[in-house]
Amino acid sequence: xxxxxxxxxxxxxxxxxxxxxxxxxxxxxxxxxxxxxxxxxxxxxxxxxxxxxxxxxxxxxxxxxxxxxxxxxxxxxxxxxxxxxxxxxxxxxxxxxxxxxxxxxxxxxxxxxxxxxxxxxxxxxxxxxxxxxxxxxxxxxxxxxxxxxxxxxxxxxxxxxxxxxxxxxxxxxxxxxxxxxxxxxxxxxxxxxxxxxxxxxxxxxxxxxxxxxxxxxxxxxxxxxxxxxxxxxxxxxxxxxxxxxxxxxxxxxxxxxxxxxxxxxxxxxxxxxxxxxxxxxxxxxxxxxxxxxxxxxxxxxxxxxxxxxxxxxxxxxxxxxxxxxxxxxxxxxxxxxxxxxxxxxxxxxxxxxxxxxxxxxxxxxxxxxxxxxxxxxxxxxxxxxxxxxxxxxxxxxxxxxxxxxxxxxxxxxxxxxxxxxxxxxxxxxxxxxxxxxxxxxxxxxxxxxxxxxxxxxxxxxxxxxxxxxxxxxxxxxxxxxxxxxxxxxxxxxxxxxxxxxxxxxxxxxxxxxxxxxxxxxxxxxxxxxxxxxxxxxxxxxxxxxxxxxxxxxxxxxxxxxxxxxxxxxxxxxxxxxxxxxxxxxxxxxxxxxxxxxxxxxxxxxxxxxxxxxxxxxxxxxxxxxxxxxxxxxxxxxxxxxxxxxxxxxxxxxxxxxxxxx
Amino acid sequence: xxxxxxxxxxxxxxxxxxxxxxxxxxxxxxxxxxxxxxxxxxxxxxxxxxxxxxxxxxxxxxxxxxxxxxxxxxxxxxxxxxxxxxxxxxxxxxxxxxxxxxxxxxxxxxxxxxxxxxxxxxxxxxxxxxxxxxxxxxxxxxxxxxxxxxxxxxxxxxxxxxxxxxxxxxxxxxxxxxxxxxxxxxxxxxxxxxxxxxxxxxxxxxxxxxxxxxxxxxxxxxxxxxxxxxxxxxxxxxxxxxxxxxxxxxxxxxxxxxxxxxxxxxxxxxxxxxxxxxxxxxxxxxxxxxxxxxxxxxxxxxxxxxxxxxxxxxxxxxxx
Numbered sequence: 001x002x003x004x005x006x007x008x009x010x011x012x013x014x015x016x017x018x019x020x021x022x023x024x025x026x027x028x029x030x031x032x033x034x035x036x037x038x039x040x041x042x043x044x045x046x047x048x049x050x051x052x053x054x055x056x057x058x059x060x061x062x063x064x065x066x067x068x069x070x071x072x073x074x075x076x077x078x079x080x081x082x083x084x085x086x087x088x089x090x091x092x093x094x095x096x097x098x099x100x101x102x103x104x105x106x107x108x109x110x111x112x113x114x115x116x117x118x119x120x121x122x123x124x125x126x127x128x129x130x131x132x133x134x135x136x137x138x139x140x141x142x143x144x145x146x147x148x149x150x151x152x153x154x155x156x157x158x159x160x161x162x163x164x165x166x167x168x169x170x171x172x173x174x175x176x177x178x179x180x181x182x183x184x185x186x187x188x189x190x191x192x193x194x195x196x197x198x199x200x201x202x203x204x205x206x207x208x209x210x211x212x213x214x215x216x217x218x219x220x221x222x223x224x225x226x227x228x229x230x231x232x233x234x235x236x237x238x239x240x241x242x243x244x245x246x247x248x249x250x251x252x253x254x255x256x257x258x259x260x261x262x263x264x265x266x267x268x269x270x271x272x273x274x275x276x277x278x279x280x281x282x283x284x285x286x287x288x289x290x291x292x293x294x295x296x297x298x299x300x301x302x303x304x305x306x307x308x309x310x311x312x313x314x315x316x317x318x319x320x321x322x323x324x325x326x327x328x329x330x331x332x333x334x335x336x337x338x339x340x341x342x343x344x345x346x347x348x349x350x351x352x353x354x355x356x357x358x359x360x361x362x363x364x365x366x367x368x369x370x371x372x373x374x375x376x377x378x379x380x381x382x383x384x385x386x387x388x389x390x391x392x393x394x395x396x397x398x399x400x401x402x403x404x405x406x407x408x409x410x411x412x413x414x415x416x417x418x419x420x421x422x423x424x425x426x427x428x429x430x431x432x433x434x435x436x437x438x439x440x441x442x443x444x445x446x447x448x449x450x451x452x453x454x455x456x457x458x459x460x461x462x463x464x465x466x467x468x469x470x471x472x473x474x475x476x477x478x479x480x481x482x483x484x485x486x487x488x489x490x491x492x493x494x495x496x497x498x499x500x501x502x503x504x505x506x507x508x509x510x511x512x513x514x515x516x517x518x519x520x521x522x523x524x525x526x527x528x529x530x531x532x533x534x535x536x537x538x539x540x541x542x543x544x545x546x547x548x549x550x551x552x553x554x555x556x557x558x559x560x561x562x563x564x565x566x567x568x569x570x571x572x573x574x575x576x577x578x579x580x581x582x583x584x585x586x587x588x589x590x591x592x593x594x595x596x597x598x599x600x601x602x603x604x605x606x607x608x609x610x611x612x613x614x615x616x617x618x619x620x621x622x623x624x625x626x627x628x629x630x631x632x633x634x635x636x637x638x639x640x641x642x643x644x645x646x647x648x649x650x651x652x653x654x655x656x657x658x659x660x661x
Numbered sequence: 662x663x664x665x666x667x668x669x670x671x672x673x674x675x676x677x678x679x680x681x682x683x684x685x686x687x688x689x690x691x692x693x694x695x696x697x698x699x700x701x702x703x704x705x706x707x708x709x710x711x712x713x714x715x716x717x718x719x720x721x722x723x724x725x726x727x728x729x730x731x732x733x734x735x736x737x738x739x740x741x742x743x744x745x746x747x748x749x750x751x752x753x754x755x756x757x758x759x760x761x762x763x764x765x766x767x768x769x770x771x772x773x774x775x776x777x778x779x780x781x782x783x784x785x786x787x788x789x790x791x792x793x794x795x796x797x798x799x800x801x802x803x804x805x806x807x808x809x810x811x812x813x814x815x816x817x818x819x820x821x822x823x824x825x826x827x828x829x830x831x832x833x834x835x836x837x838x839x840x841x842x843x844x845x846x847x848x849x850x851x852x853x854x855x856x857x858x859x860x861x862x863x864x865x866x867x868x869x870x871x872x873x874x875x876x877x878x879x880x881x882x883x884x885x886x887x888x889x890x891x892x893x894x895x896x897x898x899x900x901x902x903x904x905x906x907x908x909x910x911x912x913x914x915x916x917x918x919x920x921x922x923x924x925x926x927x928x929x930x931x932x933x934x935x936x937x938x939x940x941x942x943x944x945x946x947x948x949x950x951x952x953x954x955x956x957x958x959x960x961x962x963x964x965x966x967x968x969x970x971x972x973x974x975x976x977x978x979x980x981x
Contacts, residue, residue: 009699482695482696482699483695485699485707486695486698486699486707486708487695487707487708487709488708489707505692509692
């Protein structure tokens with residue numbers, strides 16, 4: 001048996017929540033180093049006094065990023081960089097160089113949801129939550145102070161004792177002897193009181209009577225103030241940054257409490273929040289007439305946005321994969337570390353088309369499509385003029401030209417001129433249609449005509465499918481490696497390649513799994529499943545249009561503000577939050593000449609389940625109204641708004657060519 | 662299920678066709694096996710190994726395609742205990758032993774739990790069931806490690822017991838029919854005084870083996886008592902809970918090939934019909950189509966047969 005040290009699936013671990021500091025450092029790849037033009041650098045995390053909100057769907061790497069910046073991982077990094085036992089002074093100077101210390105805080109969703117109901121007025125729950133939140137921050141802060149003391153980074157004994165005395169007083173306990181562990185126990189005890197109350201209140205009448213109630217900012221800012229005044233090592237130019245992950249799990253009233261902290265940050269103390277897209281439930285604060293506003297009170301960094309829009313996303317993925325491949329001895333020893341080589345640098349669609357036709361008994365079935373533009377009696381004659389069995393995709397283009405009204409003789413001639421490299425106008429047009437415009441669409445149509453499926457494989461395709469969500473890419477790779485190890489480990493381990501067939505299995509599996517997961521989304525699961533399924537089926541119809549009038553359509557537009565049904569609106573936001581659909585960065589015209597609107601795409605990770613394109617080409621967008629949205633979310637629709645009848649209209653013949661993104 | 666969704670199955674002989682709801686497809690079954698092997702079994706079993714095993718099925722009972730589906734369905738349901746799980750079973754087994762023994766009020770009258778535990782440790786000795794080199798000795802090693810037992814809790818021979826030892830616990834991985842264990846224990850413990858408590862600790866037992874051994878005053882303590890659900894072709898079989906229509910066909914297929922592989926017990930020792938194995942070996946009560954190894958048959962799960970005589974000499978002879 002191959003030992004785990006020698007071979008394990010390099011992509012098997014990807015949930016940053018369960019990774020320790022060492023793993024995070026081993027797998028860490030900064031998304032920002034690849035993106036020189038992004039208006040954000042890693043330094044900003046430690047130095048920018050303004051709160052920053054990191055938004056992104058599941059698997060975009062928010063937690064990985066926040067954890068990487070946290071004290072625990074940065075301390076580990078300092079140790080590794082020094083390549084020796086890091087002394088307290090070195091650790092301190094490392095943190096000072098960074099410009100701040102980040103405190104990572106994540107409160108479980110169930111815990112957050114327990115601060116409501118059971119006959120307790122919401123104002124009281126809000127006060128209890130504020131008390132709890134302050135204690136959580138205090139705990140996190142004191143854990144780091146304790147660690148700094150233990151590592152010798154804080155050596156000022158009298159300063160430390162002063163801090164502990166004042167901290168004990170702040171917590172409502174007079175400390176006879178300054179003891180950092182005792183302070184920790186006080187905080188733990190206070191937290192335990194809250195936990196006990198939350199547990200009891202579900203079963204019986206219970207009262208919450210802490211020794212001292214902590215209002216907003218009392219401990220979170222108070223302890224930092226005391227430390228700055230008393231401990232000289234901490235008083236240096238180091239920002240204190242509280243990083244709160246999974247902010248979307250905070251309720252509206254809980255967000256109001258934390259938003260207030262964001263609104264009124266003090267010099268040297270600031271916040272970083274990690275949350276899903278549409279994760280804000282409110283922008284209000286606990287003050288009646290104050291709210292937080294992007295630009296003035298916080299900066300917003302969208303992970304998916306950054307990753308999608310830049311071409312260097314592919315390089316980022318290669319780097320992410322390299323770290324993982326190099327951590328496995330088998331690949332490290334053989335120098336197999338480039339995922340783009342393992343998966344293939346590009347999808348060879350022409351080869352795929354030939355393979356698809358191999359061994360088929362009805363080899364010319366796609367010529368049946370000619371019936372949409374020619375008399376059935378003439379089909380055999382036309383076939384003779386446009387047949388090119390060496391490359392079925394050229395035959396498909398020939399069929400397309402014929403059913404669009406071009407004379408079969410001219411079609412055949414154009415193809416020959418193109419193949420011979422001639423520069424005639426027809427050959428140029430033929431080349432443009434084939435190479436630049438329709439090749440992938442023709443492949444989908446060819447597969448559809450033969451009731452087969454197009455395959456999804458190669459590194460660029462996996463990159464497209466991942467839709468800017470690095471977690472999707474890692475999961476695609478994990479499944480591809482799993483298949484490769486099971487079905488053809490010799491190729492994987494000896495040659496360092498995974499066959500397209502196995503990659504395709506991974507892509508199809510993941511698409512189906514992701515679809516099956518949608519109904520589990522809280523509150524709106526059924527709505528969202530219908531929505532995704534309807535979008536997929538509608539786009540599939542466009543891909544099966546024999547005239548390819550709207551090639552590779554996989555996007556739509558909607559004015560969501562016009563939807564008056566609050567539940568639908570929330571469900572739509574949940575679709576964004578869960579990355580089922582993705583909003584394009586800038587508003588676009590849904591069709592040439594129409595007003596600019598927000599455009600959304602179906603997450604391309606679902607593409608293999610519907611046999612639709614893995615890229616976003618732009619061009620036509622299906623336009624939905626509020627009532628369409630209602631139908632799409634509540635029943636099976638699956639029919640495009642455009643009439644994809646079997647006759648070609650004049651206005652359909654002039655679709656613009658748009659670059660692929 | 663809709664008639665259109667039904668498979669037409671024809672037996673190899675006549676061409677008689679029967680209509681059944683389909684089992685999952687070969688691709689679906691292979692994908693499930695891949696996930697199980699990767700996430701649960703954690704073995705190196707590859708598609709190539711499975712293909713080799715599938716090539717054993719040559720359409721002697723049904724259409725080749727259907728036979729392969731049945732074979733894969735049986736493999737999907739095979740329960741494989743890897744090393745971690747065997748270690749876990751050792752811990753569970755010891756907990757069950759302690760639990761059951763502490764309930765034995767005659768042993769620990771008036772003592773509190775810590776005292777009783779100490780007494781139990783002092784009055785108990787562990788030994789393996791069967792000869793050195795058999796699974797009992799192998800398990801004993803893990804059992805000692807996982808439960809952090811001192812070496813003094815183990816004896817080197819079951820016949821030489823100090824007076825103060827009241828409980829002798831024999832350890833093995835399975836006792837399914839109980840006949841082998843019964844023979845061995847009868848021989849090894851016949852000279853014990855009546856006050857000795859004889860216990861067989863085993864991962865898996867059956868009501869049949871518990872009954873048989875109780876007749877010899879041996880108490881069986883196990884992690885799980887297997888019943889009809891764990892027998893592949895019983896009416897209550899968990900394997901065919903969702904596809905009861907395929908049970909008889911699967912049995913016929915297992916018998917057809919089993920008769921050639923292991924004529925005396927084509928569905929496993931004493932008609933076991935079990936479908937589990939451990940990382941170190943597979944019990945012979947498990948279906949032979951999984952583990953049989955010989956001319957014309959490639960196993961998918963390995964079983965190391967016991968060699969009772971002559972084998973050692975022959976094996977050593979290979980190196981002379």
